[in-house]
Amino acid sequence: FAPTHTLRRPNLRLHSTADNEVDCLVIGGGISGSTLAHNLHRSGVNMLLTEARDYLGGNVKSRKEDGFIWEEGPNSFATQPSIVRIAHELNIDDQLVFADESLPPWVHHNGKLHPLPKGKGGKGPKGQLELVFGSNGVLKFGLLGDLLSIPGTIRAGIGAFLGHPKAPEGKDETIREWVTRTLGEEVFLRCIDPFVSGVYAGDPETLSMKAALGKIARIEKYSYDIEWNKFGAIFYGGLARQVELTKERKADPPDPSWVDFEYGNPGSFKEGLSTLPNAISEGLGQPVGVPDFVSGSKVRLQWKITSLQSDSNGGYLATYDTPEGEKTVKAKTVVSTAPAHALSEVIRPVLPKVSSLLESSRKVRQQKGIYHPPVYAVTVAYPKKAFKDVELANHFGPLRDLPGFGSLNPRTEGVRTLGTLWSSSLFPGRCPKDYNLLLNYIGGSRDVGIADLSVEEVINEVDKGCRQVLLKEDAPKPKVLGAKLWPTAIPQYEIGHLELMEELEREEKNTPGLWICGNYRSGVAFPDCVTFGYDHAKVVKDFLQK
Numbered sequence: 129f130a131p132t133h134t135l136r137r138p139n140l141r142l143h144s145t146a147d148n149e150v151d152c153l154v155i156g157g158g159i160s161g162s163t164l165a166h167n168l169h170r171s172g173v174n175m176l177l178t179e180a181r182d183y184l185g186g187n188v189k190s191r192k193e194d195g196f197i198w199e200e201g202p203n204s205f206a207t208q209p210s211i212v213r214i215a216h217e218l219n220i221d222d223q224l225v226f227a228d229e230s231l232p233p234w235v236h237h238n239g240k241l242h243p244l245p246k247g248k249g250g251k252g253p254k255g256q257l258e259l260v261f262g263s264n265g266v267l268k269f270g271l272l273g274d275l276l277s278i279p280g281t282i283r284a285g286i287g288a289f290l291g292h293p294k295a296p297e298g299k300d301e302t303i304r305e306w307v308t309r310t311l312g313e314e315v316f317l318r319c320i321d322p323f324v325s326g327v328y329a330g331d332p333e334t335l336s337m338k339a340a341l342g343k344i345a346r347i348e349k350y351s352y353d354i355e356w357n358k359f360g361a362i363f364y365g366g367l368a369r370q371v372e373l374t375k376e377r378k379a380d381p382p383d384p385s386w387v388d389f390e391y392g393n394p395g396s397f398k399e400g401l402s403t404l405p406n407a408i409s410e411g412l413g414q415p416v417g418v419p420d421f422v423s424g425s426k427v428r429l430q431w432k433i434t435s436l437q438s439d440s441n442g443g444y445l446a447t448y449d450t451p452e453g454e455k456t457v458k459a460k461t462v463v464s465t466a467p468a469h470a471l472s473e474v475i476r477p478v479l480p481k482v483s484s485l486l487e488s489s490r491k492v493r494q495q496k497g498i499y500h501p502p503v504y505a506v507t508v509a510y511p512k513k514a515f516k517d518v519e520l521a522n523h524f525g526p527l528r529d530l531p532g533f534g535s536l537n538p539r540t541e542g543v544r545t546l547g548t549l550w551s552s553s554l555f556p557g558r559c560p561k562d563y564n565l566l567l568n569y570i571g572g573s574r575d576v577g578i579a580d581l582s583v584e585e586v587i588n589e590v591d592k593g594c595r596q597v598l599l600k601e602d603a604p605k606p607k608v609l610g611a612k613l614w615p616t617a618i619p620q621y622e623i624g625h626l627e628l629m630e631e632l633e634r635e636e637k638n639t640p641g642l643w644i645c646g647n648y649r650s651g652v653a654f655p656d657c658v659t660f661g662y663d664h665a666k667v668v669k670d671f672l673q674k
């Protein structure tokens with residue numbers, strides 16, 4: 129094929145042949161890229177998966193040591209069919225573990241823990257209105273302990289059952305604006321603010337409601353769509369969403385050969401989430417723990433893409449920095465799943481406009497691009513006897529048993545840690561019996577200074593937070609298992625995000641066979657990434673067949 133070179137890169141090597149030639153090149157071996165590669169390979173596409181790090185999984189990284197199993201990145205997934213399907217295909221379905229569905233998330237308020245409502249089987253809090261969003265966009269109504277005051281409950285009740293002011297025409301509302309308009313300030317501060325921390329580590333004053341919590345934002349539209357409700361009372365929208373969801377699930381039921389699962393139930397694998405990318409790696413011919421070139425493998429580790437250009441045959445030529453020096457790959461189609469901030473320079477030759485749209489997609493705030501704040505994941509263990517001697521509300525039992533998903537700290541409560549996952553309560557075998565294992569997330573959009581602290585300082589902050597919420601005053605120092613900084617952790621779907629994505633889609637039409645994807649486009653949740661891998665493989669296959 130014809131040599132490719134541009135004036136912008138005078139030092140570019142001229143290639144008479146590429147080191148590899150494939151039908152589909154996948155850039156980035158996180159959960160999005162590896163599941164895509166698995167599906168492409170399975171459907172017979174000649175593909176290559178390239179990853180800058182020395183392992184597959186991206187920010188999914190499970191560790192095991194001294195009788196403890198813990199996660200450095202995501203903790204669990206809300207189970208969806210795409211996960212059960214891929215586990216079945218990879219023959220790791222016997223490794224799947226699901227948490228007890230009735231374990232609620234708790235919110236720390238006024239020195240006490242308050243349970244948030246859970247789906248079926250939960251011991252529903254008693255006393256006040258329960259009004260909480262599930263991430264699938266279903267509003268759960270019921271009774272909510274004493275987390276809300278009586279005026280707060282009345283305000284939420286009016287918004288939920290009677291109606292609320294309409295959104296200003298055409299405005300991209302922030303999460304804070306949307307929630308205070310529909311349900312009031314108190315629901316925002318005590319329920320939604322911590323929920324936003326627990327998903328985006330984000331700032332509800334800059335996140336776009338439609339972009340970040342689109343499924344929930346749509347319940348307002350559903351409520352207006354219902355003829356007999358003219359005031360937007362979102363309860364009816366919640367019902368409409370539930371009906372829609374039930375229809376969707378009936379239309380596409382799980383395969384009878386898959387293991388039984390409950391939609392949305394927190395899940396993982398016995399040895400942690402890395403089980404999935406590890407199984408994909410093995411399936412693609414790259415043994416786990418071997419970062420070097422393996423003959424016949426469909427994976428290249430430690431390959432960092434530096435440039436992507438069009439070639440004269442309508443395909444693409446990718447250049448990589450690798451341990452063996454510069455390498456090139458010629459591909460009919462290319463899918464990038466690398467983070468936006470890693471990609472903007474790479475795609476400048478093919479998509480200059482998208483390149484500048486994504487230009488500042490990193491740690492700097494208030495610029496173009498997609499903001500990715502830093503988050504520390506700190507795993508610590510304390511002996512069970514170090515936990516406060518208190519009984520939890522709603523007959524959940526003693527705090528030391530940690531009967532829950534975890535605890536969230538609203539920004540109003542003076543605890544720096546955003547939230548603590550009660551890892552050893554969720555899945556079996558995560559730590560010795562006399563310990564509780566806690567995964568703490570600290571930092572995020574509202575606390576970017578966390579990245580400037582020393583590891584010891586971060587661990588001290590986490591220990592202090594655990595003492596404020598969970599531990600006795602005389603609790604011993606924790607056993608620290610891991611403290612991992614993700615400098616650009618989770619893409620923030622801020623005001624203007626949807627417009628940016630629309631522009632990306634328009635520009636992408638100029639480069640057939642090249643797709644710029646990732647968790648900043650198809651959703652940040654682990655199951656969203658797995659579903660993307662399944663859906664996008666079909667898009668690539670269709671394109672290649674045409």
Ligand SMILES: Cc1cc2nc3c(=O)[nH]c(=O)nc-3n(C[C@H](O)[C@H](O)[C@H](O)COP(=O)(O)OP(=O)(O)OC[C@H]3O[C@@H](n4cnc5c(N)ncnc54)[C@H](O)[C@@H]3O)c2cc1C
Pocket residue numbers: 155156157158159160161178179180181185186187188200201202203204205206431432433434465466467470503505614617618646647651652653654655657
């Ligand atoms: C701390 C944390 C906790 C989370 N908790 C949860 C949770 O509990 N549940 C949940 O559902 N979701 C959670 N998430 C979100 C979810 O884990 C992520 O959205 C998901 O793992 C992203 O996968 P990805 O493949 O899209 O991106 P990534 O994992 O970022 O993968 C992108 C890959 O591209 C590679 N790359 C970068 N530059 C280049 C280059 N130049 N050349 C080649 N490769 C390159 C990177 O090394 C990386 O492996 C969490 C995320 C974080 C950070």
Ligand SMILES: C=Cc1c2[nH]c(c1C)Cc1[nH]c(c(CCC(=O)O)c1C)Cc1[nH]c(c(C)c1CCC(=O)O)Cc1[nH]c(c(C)c1C=C)C2
Pocket residue numbers: 204205206207233234263325326327328329393394395503533534535536546547548549569618652653654
């Ligand atoms: C406090 C900080 C964080 C906690 N988790 C995350 C952060 C930043 C990251 C995260 N957690 C979830 C997602 C996916 C979102 C989705 O749409 O499903 C992300 C990006 C999952 C999640 N987190 C909470 C719930 C209820 C869920 C969905 C269920 C599941 O995946 O099993 C709430 C929650 N997050 C954290 C805590 C301590 C907590 C509740 C107590 C930590």
